[in-house]
Amino acid sequence: MDNTMHSMLFMTTVILCIISCTIVAEVKEFIPNCADREPSYRYLVFDKENVFFQCPVLSYNQNEEQSNKHKAKWFLRKSNGSLQTMTNSRDLKVTGLGILLWFSPAEMRHSGTYVCKVDNDCVKLDVYVQSKDMCLMPYGSSSLYFTTDLKGFISCPSHGCLQTKNISNLRWYKNEAFSSVTSPNRYSLTITNNVMQLNTIYITDAGVYTCDFDVDINSRKWIVRATTKLEVGCKYFSIQNFKIFWKKSSGTGKPLNLTCRIRFGFERFFKPMVKWTSVYPNYEEKKFGGKELCTSDISEKECFLTIVLDKVTEDDLLAKFYCYAENAVGNVTTAVTLSLKQIDICILKYILYVSVLLLVILLLGSGMIYFYWIEIVLLYRNYILKDETIGDDKDFDAFISYTSQCSELHMESEKSYSDNNDEERFAIQLLPDVLENKYNYNLCILERDILPGGAYVEDIARVLKRSRRAIFILSEKYIRSPKVFELQAAITCSLEEQEALKLILIKFKPFKEPDFLPNVVRKALSALPMVTWKGDLDNKSSQNLKFWNRIRYYMPVKHGQKKWENKAFNKT
Structure with a gap:
């Protein structure tokens, strides 16, 4: 028995020695820094209230908080000078902004000196918890509930307790970060005396508000701290008014779901x-x-209640369905009627307008394409199609056939000389000026490009075989002249040759087909496309007529400059 008692006394002595050594070590750690210092802050708080304190050493910079919050340590200085580590979760709360000393709630036993240490630096805080029974005026509310879009007032709860003291420098902070409640973006918040006024309440105004003010007690400056928790909810509740339409395509006898959708505002005790x-x-x-x-x-609650009608009947279409909703604020009822769904006239109008617009655009586009079809084809040919004149073993792009002053047919009923000369002027002046000089085509004009002395019939046949196109300037004089032989020869050549010669007929002046015309010529005049000349030979602007685009439309595709110098046709 004695041995047992001696062993227990020895173990107790060892444990006490270890504890004493630890306390001494802790005290020694703080003696050079904090032991002899006066408290940096003195706080007065009231019992049964939630309150928290920052570690003044910490910088609450977001980039530093993660590294600092694990370094901070809180201690309670006991009456014998030793330090007690604050490890009770009831007294210490770790938040996302670092280490806070949190009383929830504060009690009389929490009065004392607290030390916050970070690395080799520390700060002492004196905290005195006073009973609310000592207040001169009733302690204010520390928990409030506001609804959005209204006006609210938050008073500092402890302000009335010390009205007889010299109170100064009232300050308001929000949440654990102790951020100032006044900001450039919060125009509707004002502070008058000890009251913070929210002219318009928002959901984001919810949080914990801390009010501090200074007071002199026994010639020492104390900070009186109190907190108010604010909850914010939506103003009452609302129910969405709606009307459900029965789909006509479904008809009666089909199932139907009816859903009532209600939005309620925030309530602490929600029992809808x-x-x-x-x-x-x-x-x-x-x-x-x-x-x-x-x-x-966070701002509202939304509820749904769906019922199913297994088979919609004619009576259901005549009935009224009521959705009733109720909460602590009040109740509301919404009536729903079923009806056969009608075609939306507005949608039909929009469809009609869009259809008409698209039709107009289509017609305009078609008209533009029809009117400028030749220009579109020419543009496509210039940039897409290859040159037809390369490697076809032809000398001329077009042979020109016309009546000249030397034609064998001379009629007494003919008009003046200048009138008879128009076709020749058109053939040997205007055509080359436009087609050769402007568009680089190589034309064959018999009197200009064929050396004299050969047989006429053979020369015509040889030239037609060496040409890609044959242009005929038709008039009454041409149809009745021997020149019509050239048209007949060209038609025969186009039918016999493997690479068919293409004919371009220009109606220079109106004419009537005489009875003696060969049948092949008569058929060609009715079947081949004909371009009508309506210009003025004496007007320079005639070169820019749409007429020339139509001529180019029937001419071969040709790119680049003409590569010929001697126009005299080599008969050999």
Whole structure:
């Protein structure tokens, strides 16, 4: 028995020695830094209230908080000078902004000196917890509930307790970060005396507000601290008014779902009631079962209640369905009627307008394409199609056939000399000026490009075979002249040759087909496309007529400059 007692006394002595050594070590650690210092801050708080304190050593910079919050340590200085580590979760709360000393709630036993240490630096805080019974005026509210879009007032709860003291420098902070409540973006917040006024309340105003003010007690400056927790909810609740339309395509006898959707404002104790009822023409009332499904966020709650009509009848179309919703604030009822869905006239109008617009655009586009079709084709040919004149073993792009002053046909009824000369001027002046000089085509004009002395018939046949196109300037004089032989020869050549010669007919002046015309010529005049000349030979602007685009449309595709110098045709 004695040995046992000696062993217990020895173990107790060892444990006490270890504890004493630890306390001494802790005290020695703080003696050079904090032991002899006066407290940097003195706080006066009231019991039964939640309150917290920052570690003044810490910088609450977001980039530094993660590294600092694990380095901070809180200690309570006991009456014998030793330091007690604050490890009780009731007294210490770790937040996302670092280490806070948190009393929830503060009690009289929490009065004392607290030390916050970070690395080799530390700060002492004196905290005195006073009973609310000592207040001269009733302690203010430390928990408030406001609704959005209204006006609210937050008073410093402890302000009335020390009205007889010399109070100064009232300050307001929000949440654990102790951020100032006044900011450039918060125009509707004002502070007058000890009251913070929110002219318009928002959901983001919810949080914990801390008010500090200075007071002199026994010639020492004390900071009186109190907190107020503010909850914010939506102003009452609302129910969405709606009307459900029965789809005409479904007809009666088909199932239908009716969903009542209600939005409630925030409530601390949310106990909604939602139900469906219906009243038929014979005043028969029917109740529907079902459990509402609710979802919520920080500002509101939304509930749904769906009923199913297995078969919609004619009576259902005459009935009224009522969705009833109720919470602690009040109740509301919404009536729903079913009807055969009608075609939306507005949608039909929009469809009609869009259709007409698209039709107009289509017609305009078609008209533009029709009017400028030749220009579009020429543009396509210039940039896309290859040159037709390369490697075809032809000397001329077009042979020109016309009546000249030397034509064998001379009629007494002919007009003046200048009138008879128009076709020749057109053939040997205007055509080369435009087609050769402007568009680089190589033309064959018999009197200009064929050396004299050969047989006329053979020369015509040889030239036609060496040409890609044959242009005929038609008039009454041409049709009745021997020149019509050239047209007949060209038609025969185009029918016999493997690479067919293409003919371009220009109606220079109106004419009538005489009875003696060969049948092949008569058929060609009715079948081949004909371009009508309507210009003025004496007007320079005639070169820019649409007429020339039509001529180019029938001419071969040709790129680049002409590569010929001697126009005299080599008969050999």
